[in-house]
Amino acid sequence: MRFLVLGSAAGGGFPQWNCLCPNCRLAWERDPRTERRSQACLAVSEDGENWVLLGATPDLRQQILDAPPLHPRIAPRHSPIRGVFLPNGDIDNIAGLLVMREMQPFTIWGSPATLAHVSDGVFAVVDEKLAPRVAVALDEPLDPGFGFTLTPFAVPGKIPLYMEPPDESELSLGVEGETTLGLEIRSGGQRAYFIPSCARVTPALRARLEGADLLFFDGTTFEEDEMIRAGLSPKTAWRMGHMAMNGPRGSIAALADVSVGQKVFIHINNSNPALCKGSPERARVEAAGWRIAHDGLELGFAK
Amino acid sequence: MRFLVLGSAAGGGFPQWNCLCPNCRLAWERDPRTERRSQACLAVSEDGENWVLLGATPDLRQQILDAPPLHPRIAPRHSPIRGVFLPNGDIDNIAGLLVMREMQPFTIWGSPATLAHVSDGVFAVVDEKLAPRVAVALDEPLDPGFGFTLTPFAVPGKIPLYMEPPDESELSLGVEGETTLGLEIRSGGQRAYFIPSCARVTPALRARLEGADLLFFDGTTFEEDEMIRAGLSPKTAWRMGHMAMNGPRGSIAALADVSVGQKVFIHINNSNPALCKGSPERARVEAAGWRIAHDGLELGFAK
Numbered sequence: 001m002r003f004l005v006l007g008s009a010a011g012g013g014f015p016q017w018n019c020l021c022p023n024c025r026l027a028w029e030r031d032p033r034t035e036r037r038s039q040a041c042l043a044v045s046e047d048g049e050n051w052v053l054l055g056a057t058p059d060l061r062q063q064i065l066d067a068p069p070l071h072p073r074i075a076p077r078h079s080p081i082r083g084v085f086l087p088n089g090d091i092d093n094i095a096g097l098l099v100m101r102e103m104q105p106f107t108i109w110g111s112p113a114t115l116a117h118v119s120d121g122v123f124a125v126v127d128e129k130l131a132p133r134v135a136v137a138l139d140e141p142l143d144p145g146f147g148f149t150l151t152p153f154a155v156p157g158k159i160p161l162y163m164e165p166p167d168e169s170e171l172s173l174g175v176e177g178e179t180t181l182g183l184e185i186r187s188g189g190q191r192a193y194f195i196p197s198c199a200r201v202t203p204a205l206r207a208r209l210e211g212a213d214l215l216f217f218d219g220t221t222f223e224e225d226e227m228i229r230a231g232l233s234p235k236t237a238w239r240m241g242h243m244a245m246n247g248p249r250g251s252i253a254a255l256a257d258v259s260v261g262q263k264v265f266i267h268i269n270n271s272n273p274a275l276c277k278g279s280p281e282r283a284r285v286e287a288a289g290w291r292i293a294h295d296g297l298e299l300g301f302a303k
Numbered sequence: 304m305r306f307l308v309l310g311s312a313a314g315g316g317f318p319q320w321n322c323l324c325p326n327c328r329l330a331w332e333r334d335p336r337t338e339r340r341s342q343a344c345l346a347v348s349e350d351g352e353n354w355v356l357l358g359a360t361p362d363l364r365q366q367i368l369d370a371p372p373l374h375p376r377i378a379p380r381h382s383p384i385r386g387v388f389l390p391n392g393d394i395d396n397i398a399g400l401l402v403m404r405e406m407q408p409f410t411i412w413g414s415p416a417t418l419a420h421v422s423d424g425v426f427a428v429v430d431e432k433l434a435p436r437v438a439v440a441l442d443e444p445l446d447p448g449f450g451f452t453l454t455p456f457a458v459p460g461k462i463p464l465y466m467e468p469p470d471e472s473e474l475s476l477g478v479e480g481e482t483t484l485g486l487e488i489r490s491g492g493q494r495a496y497f498i499p500s501c502a503r504v505t506p507a508l509r510a511r512l513e514g515a516d517l518l519f520f521d522g523t524t525f526e527e528d529e530m531i532r533a534g535l536s537p538k539t540a541w542r543m544g545h546m547a548m549n550g551p552r553g554s555i556a557a558l559a560d561v562s563v564g565q566k567v568f569i570h571i572n573n574s575n576p577a578l579c580k581g582s583p584e585r586a587r588v589e590a591a592g593w594r595i596a597h598d599g600l601e602l603g604f605a606k
Binding site for chain 1: 314315316318319320321322323324327328331339341361362363364365367368373374375376377378379380381382384394397398401402403404405406407420424425426427428463464465466533534535536
């Protein structure tokens with residue numbers, strides 16, 4: 001199995017178009033301590049010929065240009081991308097479908113709740129006859145036909161930002177249901193997980209991940225309130241439907257005693273100081289046995 | 304006035320993610336006869352500090368990264384982009400708004416018909432309180448407040464692809480109305496035009512353009528039926544709401560005796576052989592006094 005990180009940043013990417021936080025300043029200046037990152041997407045393949053994207057970000061066109069395994073190989077039209085699984089309905093998971101509007105057959109999988117967001121309006125440009133929307137059921141393995149299965153499961157999250165009610169007191173946080181999915185990728189006897197959005201690590205999630213070979217997990221912020229303290233946003237990680245790495249309820253602590261072959265943070269916000277090589281926060285992450293994904297990172301395991 | 308070409312290709316860009324037509328093959332191979340191009344967008348500024356985008360393509364995040372004048376200059380959050388004018392509702396004109404969802408104030412201008420497409424659904428992510436949608440009237444100059452005016456006018460076109468009726472016989476082509484706009488940019492005594500979509504050059508359009516200093520015009524295809532002949536699509540340029548450069552009804556002939564300071568083709572489809580340096584089609588375009596825009600091209604005139 002091959003796992004190719006097309007993008008590793010949270011919504012907005014790194015640097016973000018309108019941000020001059022300390023991290024983004026380094027990225028704009030191309031300081032060697034930082035690497036630019038596009039929005040989080042993982043491409044998976046068992047045979048190197050047929051690929052499934054987990055998420056479709058607004059950066060997808062550039063991500064494909066930067067990823068030779070995803071280039072077309074047969075004239076006049078072709079793509080190794082055989083399908084897209086949408087873990088949730090956030091803009092940074094669905095807007096890339098608008099890039100895939102050129103009469104190319106592929107499959108779009110997601111929960112009924114997420115598919116509802118990509119089935120009309122501007123998304124009608126992605127012709128349903130060529131790119132059917134196929135609803136998946138929680139905890140049921142899906143076989144796309146390329147040598148691996150995908151099993152979606154609910155993780156704590158929230159509805160997409162564009163669906164939030166005007167009155168914030170009516171918004172439910174940390175909900176487990178169809179809106180926010182993790183994915184198990186299974187090939188032969190090995191298991192990988194892609195969980196780019198997760199508001200809390202539950203006992204059930206810890207049990208599920210135990211013994212996995214590879215985990216890509218929500219690394220949005222380092223501290224729960226870092227965006228507030230930096231004057232970037234009034235929202236905590238929890239309020240955004242995501243998790244901090246650090247702190248007693250952070251992902252590092254919550255997953256410390258879960259045995260996983262490789263733990264990789266993905267969906268990393270531009271405000272997260274662990275993005276910066278040489279920072280104490282990066283050292284803390286690495287000392288805890290995690291690595292920070294970067295665009296172009298390829299991981300895998302033999303069957 | 305400064306005119307910065309953020310993107311010069313038609314929808315899909317160059318190369319297109321799923322295309323191996325002869326042009327795209329050269330672009331994938333980074334053959335020196337071709338330059339990669341993102342989707343058509345023009346940034347305009349009088350003072351170099353405040354910029355208005357004409358269109359917002361799916362490539363906008365990368366286009367901003369590649370354009371230093373558009374980088375933020377004030378911590379923690381800032382953008383020199385003060386507004387976006389949407390000439391039409393095509394995906395390659397509106398999807399970039401989804402990139403601008405990070406609580407940054409700017410104005411969105413367009414016809415009521417186009418604004419209707421970007422006011423709800425996923426576009427609710429661009430908060431109306433920070434990014435108000437402001438309807439413009441045809442043939443009335445708009446003053447964004449930065450030293451130039453924008454005057455929208457109707458050109459022959461069609462509704463966006465995602466709004467087309469299932470029965471093609473019900474689709475009207477070459478319609479002049481709110482759906483497809485050209486823009487006059489006026490500063491001091493000088494006039495520029497941005498017309499990325501235009502299905503036909505009418506006598507009224509010829510009269511309007513006479514004496515302009517600068518023209519960016521729809522250069523989608525070279526031949527009316529080139530996509531059909533290449534096996535890429537069953538559609539003519541006219542069917543797509545665009546024009547061919549060549550032929551008795553093409554833009555080169557239609558605008559040959561209209562006096563314009565600089566004539567520049569933009570919104571060039573990946574199938575267009577004039578994209579390829581050294582091609583007979585490129586020679587024909589240049590011999591006719593036109594140039595082919597490329598990403599990063601900056602043109603201007605002093606006040």
